[in-house]
Amino acid sequence: MIPPVLEIGAEVTGYAVGDEVFGAVDVARLGGASAQYAVLDVWTHKPHGMTWAEAGAAGTGIETATRALDLLDVRENTTLLVDGAAGGVGSIVVQLAVARGVRVLGTARPDSHEFLRELGVEPVDYGRGLPARVRAVTAAPVDRALDVAGAGSLGELIELAGTPDSVVTLADFGASAYGVRLSMGRLGGEPDGVHGLTSATALADQGRFHVPVREIYPAHQAAQAHETAAQPPRRGKIVLDMTRTSSVASTELY
Structure with a gap:
């Protein structure tokens, strides 16, 4: 069992x-x-319907997703393209964007398309030649684009979104060559997205947000968990369950 709050500071x-x-x-x-024990930097109440595996995998993903959406100024009635939409961070980004009233297009392997549809996303095949495939899905312009995959798509994302300012990457360290912002959070001196934890909790309590967990491993299988996370399909989170050997919550890997 995961222990609740045991003491409260003054x-x-x-x-x-x-x-x-x-x-x-x-x-x-x-x-x-x-780790068996960790000091949290940010926290909020766990949603009643969220499992501990989901909660342990949620924190940094929600912060990253919220930060990226804020940097892009993603608002209601805009169209957002997410490259790498099915993975651990992408699957959180798209749900939070949908909750903002955004039309979301997301790239993924074909075997993850149904998974994306369940999250409210219009799927597009992943890989080179993205502009043609996106335009086959919609004649409407793409207002913003977010690169989660870091697979060399920035040039095509700029073509779709119109300008480098309309694109943010979380994973392509060559972004400066394209004039695109690489979001690194506090490491880059940016405003963080920790306020997203509270809003994601409210969405979860409303049944409008969940953390997709692909597989759960006990702590002693950490190496295998990392190997699995590196293999397709990259869909949702891989979780280490520390409760198999101790009384603490799960922690996320990816």
Whole structure:
């Protein structure tokens, strides 16, 4: 069993002993964590219907997705193209975008298209030649584009979105050559997306958001978990379940 909040500090408000919470460590300082115990940098109440595997995999993904959508100024009635929409971060991005009232097009392998449809996304085949395939799906312009995959698509994303300013990448470190912003969060001195945890929790309680978990591994199979995460189909999250050997929540890998 995952322990709830056991003690409350003198200056903590909004939480009580017995509450269940989830969040993330200081990623800018630590890079992440898979540990028996971890000090959270940000946290919020865990949605009642969210499993601990989902909650453990949610924190950094929600922050990253919210930060990227904010950087792109994604708003209601815009069209967003997400390259790499089915993966651990992409599957969170698209749900939060749909909740903003956005039309979302998402690239993925054909065997992940139905998965994307279930998330409210219009799927497009992944890979080179993207502009033609997107235009076959919609005659409407693409307002914003987000690169989650880092697979060398920035030139095509700019062609679709119109300008480099309308594109953000989370994974292509050659972005500056295209004039595209590479979002690195606090590491890059950007505003973070931690406020997204509260809004994602509200969406989850409404049944409008969940964290897709592809597979769960016990802690002693961490190497195998990383191997699985590197193999297709990259769909949702791979989770290490620390509760198999201790009393702490799951942590995300990807």
